[in-house]
Amino acid sequence: MSDRIIPLAEARYVAPVPQVPRHPTAPSGRITDMRGRRLHDLRISVTDRCNFRCTYCMPSAIFDKDYVFLPQSSLLTFEELERVVRLFVAHGVEKVRLTGGEPLLRRHVERLIERLARIERPDGKPLDLTLTTNGSLLARKAEALASAGLRRATVSLDAIDERVFQQMNDVDFPVSDVLDGIAAAERAGLASIKINMVVKRGVNDAEILPMARHFRGTGHIVRFIEFMDVGASNGWRMDDVVPCREVLDIIGREFPLEAVGANYEGEVAERWRYRDGRGEIGVIGSVTQPFCAGCTRMRLSTEGKLFTCLFASDGRDLRALLRGGYSDAEISGAIGLIWQRRGDRYSEIRSSQTVGLRKIEMSYIGG
Ligand code: SAM
Ligand code: SF4
Numbered sequence: 001m002s003d004r005i006i007p008l009a010e011a012r013y014v015a016p017v018p019q020v021p022r023h024p025t026a027p028s029g030r031i032t033d034m035r036g037r038r039l040h041d042l043r044i045s046v047t048d049r050c051n052f053r054c055t056y057c058m059p060s061a062i063f064d065k066d067y068v069f070l071p072q073s074s075l076l077t078f079e080e081l082e083r084v085v086r087l088f089v090a091h092g093v094e095k096v097r098l099t100g101g102e103p104l105l106r107r108h109v110e111r112l113i114e115r116l117a118r119i120e121r122p123d124g125k126p127l128d129l130t131l132t133t134n135g136s137l138l139a140r141k142a143e144a145l146a147s148a149g150l151r152r153a154t155v156s157l158d159a160i161d162e163r164v165f166q167q168m169n170d171v172d173f174p175v176s177d178v179l180d181g182i183a184a185a186e187r188a189g190l191a192s193i194k195i196n197m198v199v200k201r202g203v204n205d206a207e208i209l210p211m212a213r214h215f216r217g218t219g220h221i222v223r224f225i226e227f228m229d230v231g232a233s234n235g236w237r238m239d240d241v242v243p244c245r246e247v248l249d250i251i252g253r254e255f256p257l258e259a260v261g262a263n264y265e266g267e268v269a270e271r272w273r274y275r276d277g278r279g280e281i282g283v284i285g286s287v288t289q290p291f292c293a294g295c296t297r298m299r300l301s302t303e304g305k306l307f308t309c310l311f312a313s314d315g316r317d318l319r320a321l322l323r324g325g326y327s328d329a330e331i332s333g334a335i336g337l338i339w340q341r342r343g344d345r346y347s348e349i350r351s352s353q354t355v356g357l358r359k360i361e362m363s364y365i366g367g
């Protein structure tokens with residue numbers, strides 16, 4: 001028996017290699033899944049590490065000093081990621097989001113952005129390339145990211161109150177540094193910055209109105225996200241979820257709101273604008289208003305596993321194909337088959353039975 005110690009994180013996510021189609025009818029070009037949903041977005045987790053320990057995502061009791069993160073050798077390289085993205089774009093993907101873990105912790109991530117920003121869609125239009133960050137390193141990196149070709153960014157911020165925010169990030173990270181990061185991103189020319197706030201009842205629901213007030217009139221769009229039962233470590237309970245209708249009521253009582261249409265098919269945030277013209281907010285009701293019917297996202301984990309749903313328990317090992325000498329056509333065919341066979345709709349069938357199922361952690365699969 002081998003005496004190699006399998007790192008925890010690797011052992012937990014062993015998944016089958018997809019059957020590689022050598023058949024001439026392997027799907028190419030735009031594809032739809034079993035529910036008629038087309039493949040439009042790709043989310044890439046570029047690292048499973050993070051410098052925060054948000055209680056709803058990487059609770060410090062589990063992600064502690066003994067937690068084994070993925071070794072460098074198992075991460076997809078920038079060359080591999082560029083190759084994968086080109087194949088996805090040929091399948092109709094128009095939007096790519098880098099996430100994690102904390103994507104700005106990935107060394108030289110701006111070099112990856114430079115490579116991806118050069119990729120064009122088949123219609124000649126540029127790829128919509130963006131990233132989600134906790135903002136902690138943004139003040140330092142915004143300029144380099146923008147020069148590399150990043151045009152947009154989403155910054156997570158769960159409270160404007162220092163005590164509440166530090167309680168949620170659990171590493172005493174100050175609000176002011178995230179706000180500095182947002183300001184730096186704006187100066188660097190990253191347009192329409194979105195602010196993600198996960199709302200947890202009894203923890204930061206009193207921050208809904210202060211957050212709306214703070215960002216009203218700034219051009220930045222706060223998106224209030226229902227706390228989800230992702231992974232298996234955040235102790236999710238339905239009672240902790242603040243339904244997005246309630247969020248809209250709280251804000252709408254002080255600042256009247258009106259609905260705005262979606263930007264594109266499959267957009268998950270429901271858009272609302274202030275009637276006085278001072279900007280827009282969004283609500284993401286993944287728990288109380290599931291949007292599986294329009295879910296057009298594939299997710300690629302840090303070590304190259306493909307997931308067709310955020311709540312999946314297993315992924316398909318694309319890295320094995322990338323490192324196994326397969327041609328672009330073969331890998332493209334495998335991606336097509338994985339999407340065509342997809343029938344996921346976890347949020348539509350969520351129940352007390354599904355909540356305890358083994359699921360991939362958000363920091364691994366990418367939020
Ligand atoms: N570290 C980066 C950040 O926090 O922005 C990117 C990765 S994080 C996993 C991506 C997004 O997922 C963040 O906006 C975060 O707030 C959200 N998120 C994490 N766990 C969540 C949960 N259990 N329910 C809802 N959203 C969650
Ligand atoms: Fe880190 Fe983002 Fe998860 Fe918070 S939400 S622990 S910042 S990966």
Ligand code: SF4
Nearest residue numbers: 292295309310346347
């Ligand atoms: Fe998409 Fe799965 Fe979320 Fe439904 S539960 S919206 S299929 S990621």
